[in-house]
Amino acid sequence: MKETYIFTYGTLKRGFSNSYFLDDAIFVSSAITCEKYQMYPCIGNGYPFLIKSEKNHQIKGEVFKTNSKIILNRLDDLEAYPDLYLKEFIKVELENKQIVKALVYFKNEETNLNAIDLSNPIFEWVDDFCY
Template sequence: MDIFVYGTLKNGFSNHHIIKDSVFIGKGTTADQYCMFDLGSFPAVVDADNCCNITGEVYCIDGDILNSLDILEGKFFTRKKVKLESNREVWMYFLDSSACNTSKFPLIHDGVWNE
């Protein structure tokens, strides 16, 4: 299955080791717009309209890695299917709106997190 990552799971970032042996499909951008916030050591995307397209990386992962990612993302993030501009359907993690008051954090206007 395909996963779209936009934060610390990207190549070169702190949690990439979890998916490093997975097949890298390529870079991608979401077809729909969402809001990305900088929470400090990681970004979070909220399922809200009219912010920006999110840019990240796509990997083909197995069920064991998906379970590991669900544990990593914890109770504050929900995995949902989204479409990329390429029409590829992928899994992506969204911050649960009730988990955090995002108004306290900077909006990432271009949808690219590179901390």
Template sequence: MTNADYLFVYGTLKRGFCNHHWLGGARYISAAKTVKDFALYTIEYPFLCHTPALYPVFGEVYQISASELARADELEQHPDDYCREVIEVLLEDGTPLMAWAYFHPRPQGRLLTEGVFTAGA
């Protein structure tokens, strides 16, 4: 892994949410959305799932070091709970980028009707 790795976050790791501090010194790059369609479920915090493929998911991209990624893995209980995968995202300016994202293997909770997790969703 190099220092140029990226992490796409869509839930409580975003700025202004309760787990953002787990990213440590990760550098915010841009708002972003997934290129492929996915689904977001929530039980107070979101679950990104491959199926059903309903909509692009919106979030933020961070440049992240190996130690910061290890902290995020700890929070997300990778690989026992969430599984980290590389996906393609589009930055706010339209630039494509490959980034890590955390997926949950099973849909849980309430399906969000749009690809955005907000406080109280």
């Protein structure tokens, strides 16, 4: 399997509650999305949703790389793909200004819309329970 970059923006980031899902992946860099999106916490602030249809902010996160199909399958399970999240590749800018295409999970905007806290838009997930 070829190497895959993964852009994380919530609980998969280093030091956060689900970071262990990426224990066997290699941290590459902090990063920011090249395009603008919107992020909201779920009701209860347990994890964020990245919304593709809203173009308000570049989103800060981290990039990892892996060539493990096991890791990618585990991420699909964690993110309840394709019901809760959908995935695609987007361009992100690393700290060294390099642009890479990275896999990211966007909120599936056709399902579970009542799980989104639309009153609290954010552009960076800074704690496991962001407020």
